[in-house]
Amino acid sequence: EVQLVESGGGLVQPGESLRLSCTAPGITLSNYWMHWVRQVPGKGLVWVSRINEDGRTTNHADSVRGRFTISRDNAKNTLYLQMNSLRAEDTAVYYCTRDIGGKFGLWGQGTLVTVSS
Amino acid sequence: DIVMTQSPLSLPVTPGEPASISCRSSQRLLHSNGQTFLDWYLQKPGQSPHLLIYLGSNRASGVPDRFSGSESGTDFTLKISRVEAEDVGVYYCMQALQTPYTFGQGTKLEIK
Numbered sequence: 001e002v003q004l005v006e007s008g009g010g011l012v013q014p015g016e017s018l019r020l021s022c023t024a025p026g027i028t029l030s031n032y033w034m035h036w037v038r039q040v041p042g043k044g045l046v047w048v049s050r051i052n053e054d055g056r057t058t059n060h061a062d063s064v065r066g067r068f069t070i071s072r073d074n075a076k077n078t079l080y081l082q083m084n085s086l087r088a089e090d091t092a093v094y095y096c097t098r099d100i101g102g103k104f105g106l107w108g109q110g111t112l113v114t115v116s117s
Numbered sequence: 118d119i120v121m122t123q124s125p126l127s128l129p130v131t132p133g134e135p136a137s138i139s140c141r142s143s144q145r146l147l148h149s150n151g152q153t154f155l156d157w158y159l160q161k162p163g164q165s166p167h168l169l170i171y172l173g174s175n176r177a178s179g180v181p182d183r184f185s186g187s188e189s190g191t192d193f194t195l196k197i198s199r200v201e202a203e204d205v206g207v208y209y210c211m212q213a214l215q216t217p218y219t220f221g222q223g224t225k226l227e228i229k
Contacts, residue, residue, distance in 0.1 A: 045209055047218040059216040102154045102213035103171035
């Protein structure tokens with residue numbers, strides 16, 4: 001079964017950094033725009049960032065711009081989200097998702113990031 | 118930013134009965150290519166979201182035909198012709214016309 005697999009979540013203190021990864025066994029990610037979406041447990045979905053196929057075009061939500069950086073290594077077939085200066089309000093499950101023509105047809109299982117002292 | 122407003126936020130439904138969820142966008146979602154960039158997702162309890170409807174009215178692969186999407190200007194509707202127990206979860210609309218992509222608040226469908 002085709003799937004996306006996120007990793008890298010965990011418990012960190014405010015101000016610390018974390019890097020999330022998203023891999024896709026059986027899929028060539030370099031063919032697609034990719035996104036990160038997050039969800040505070042029990043709350044709704046919030047778009048975070050996107051990156052184009054070759055990694056040259058990125059966009060971030062205002063709430064993370066300047067702190068988070070989306071990137072990709074197509075040779076490793078991996079998507080990343082570098083999260084710096086983490087805040088308590090960044091606590092959420094982070095999903096990577098594949099974009100085909102504006103639709104997110106494939107999601108990962110999510111990785112939980114907890115920012116707490 | 119485009120604001121997406123869903124209603125109702127809670128939807129109790131008797132199995133076999135129809136259900137309808139509304140989503141209104143703060144501006145038109147019509148792309149210059151003629152397509153409307155509005156999707157519907159379902160997040161079942163304990164699971165990741167999955168795609169139901171894309172470009173306003175197209176069912177995703179494997180989605181039962183009891184699900185349908187429609188649009189009228191900035192108003193979008195997801196309809197379930199006959200609700201089944203497996204349809205419980207939270208339904209989200211999302212606009213993909215421009216960044217930041219934005220989701221509705223979610224509509225929680227539960228079985229009466």
